[in-house]
Amino acid sequence: MNARSTYSLSAIFGGSAFVFSCRVTGAALTLFLQIALARWMGAAELGIYIIAFSWCVLLAAVSHLGMTPATLRIIGRALAEVRPGLIWGFAERGGQVVFVVSVTVALSASLLVILLTDRLPGSTAAPFLLAFAAVPLLALISFQGMIAVAFRWFKVAFLPSEVFRPALLFLIVAAIWITTSELNATVVMTVQTSLMFVTAVALFFILRLGLRAEIAPEPSEYETKAWLRIGMPLLLISLFGHYFPEFMVILLGPQIASDQVAIFNASYRLALLIAFGLGAIDSFTAPVAARLFAAKEVNELEAVVRRATKLGFLCSVTAVAVFAVFGRPLLGLFGAEFVVGHGTMMILAAAQLVRSAAGPVMSLMSVTGHQDHCLVVFASALVAAVILVFILVPTYGIHGAAVTVLLVTLGWSTWLHRLVVSQVGIRPSIFHAFARV
Numbered sequence: 001m002n003a004r005s006t007y008s009l010s011a012i013f014g015g016s017a018f019v020f021s022c023r024v025t026g027a028a029l030t031l032f033l034q035i036a037l038a039r040w041m042g043a044a045e046l047g048i049y050i051i052a053f054s055w056c057v058l059l060a061a062v063s064h065l066g067m068t069p070a071t072l073r074i075i076g077r078a079l080a081e082v083r084p085g086l087i088w089g090f091a092e093r094g095g096q097v098v099f100v101v102s103v104t105v106a107l108s109a110s111l112l113v114i115l116l117t118d119r120l121p122g123s124t125a126a127p128f129l130l131a132f133a134a135v136p137l138l139a140l141i142s143f144q145g146m147i148a149v150a151f152r153w154f155k156v157a158f159l160p161s162e163v164f165r166p167a168l169l170f171l172i173v174a175a176i177w178i179t180t181s182e183l184n185a186t187v188v189m190t191v192q193t194s195l196m197f198v199t200a201v202a203l204f205f206i207l208r209l210g211l212r213a214e215i216a217p218e219p220s221e222y223e224t225k226a227w228l229r230i231g232m233p234l235l236l237i238s239l240f241g242h243y244f245p246e247f248m249v250i251l252l253g254p255q256i257a258s259d260q261v262a263i264f265n266a267s268y269r270l271a272l273l274i275a276f277g278l279g280a281i282d283s284f285t286a287p288v289a290a291r292l293f294a295a296k297e298v299n300e301l302e303a304v305v306r307r308a309t310k311l312g313f314l315c316s317v318t319a320v321a322v323f324a325v326f327g328r329p330l331l332g333l334f335g336a337e338f339v340v341g342h343g344t345m346m347i348l349a350a351a352q353l354v355r356s357a358a359g360p361v362m363s364l365m366s367v368t369g370h371q372d373h374c375l376v377v378f379a380s381a382l383v384a385a386v387i388l389v390f391i392l393v394p395t396y397g398i399h400g401a402a403v404t405v406l407l408v409t410l411g412w413s414t415w416l417h418r419l420v421v422s423q424v425g426i427r428p429s430i431f432h433a434f435a436r437v
Helices: 009-063 067-080 084-115 126-133 135-150 154-180 185-214 224-242 244-252 258-294 298-332 336-358 361-367 371-424 430-435
Strands: none
Touching (some): 009 135, 009 244, 009 258, 067 084, 067 135, 067 224, 067 258, 067 361, 084 126, 084 224, 135 154, 135 185, 154 185, 244 371, 258 298, 258 336, 298 430, 336 371, 336 430
């Protein structure tokens, strides 16, 4: 099979389909769980669990110091240069950095929670302490999963964390409810943390076996400073690309009631089904883009990006149409009080449509070594998000939060598109994709 057929639209679709199916399955299981939790313990208690878990996800993302998003570029370069020692060194040192930093972050956050218990939603520290205990586990799961993605071991990367863990969480929590008829945020967070431990341990051994079979056993090479230099800018990119929903939930927590947080989160999670599709396409095309850019095959790189942009945009348009027609019944599954979030959901879906129209700009900047140019973009987006939330949410509630997401997404997507054109030398937007024959 030649390179062109390997990177064809059908190949991209086929490679993305498995990742998409895993992520959609995981998202569906998570949504089913949240629907069940909303009915079993109410929107207020669900809101507490969502805020605690959002802190876990965000702190875990910060704890890897950019090592996780830098993985594709570092391993891609090592594979291109045939340097197995560099891969062994990165897997070892990266894991050490992630573990030490995440434990430090978790302990610091736990101490702060103990001191500020009275100010927490529900005035209870238990769900938050459990969430912080899970921070090192989730950070290691993310780092190990990205190493698997770099080798295109998609089953290892996505099945344990995206499918098996949420499925088991749903089954165990359901069993607890059936048995006891009692459920709260602390119980759910306990089960979540336990499953993360099992997933992290399983991934560790599976990944080591895979690396031993794939990579020659050479002495480890360490370029820790260079890796951190690559990773730190990518950290900010990753926070906006993958963890912005959790960031928004945390911003909303002190400003609105926990039941409104739950409604916003339900609306956002449904809209993020679009982002799962875009992320699946990125997961397949990012390693390809890294290798094509390293080989200076710019024309082939642009062709791959053009096909990926078309696929992502068409899927996004279809999803927005589905949400417009079936959005209210979908939200109604959570309970009658959630239906009011339909307008919020449509604004959030529009934000994902804007993102798809710009093309895979975030991953392109990351894998081509231009991540430094993104610092000012996402620093500005972070400031804009905070300002807009404090301006819009007090007056417009969760609608104001959704508008914040839309405006911020429009801003950084447009800005990054212009950077890709000037720095990478290709035009990734949907307008250019359909303009080409």
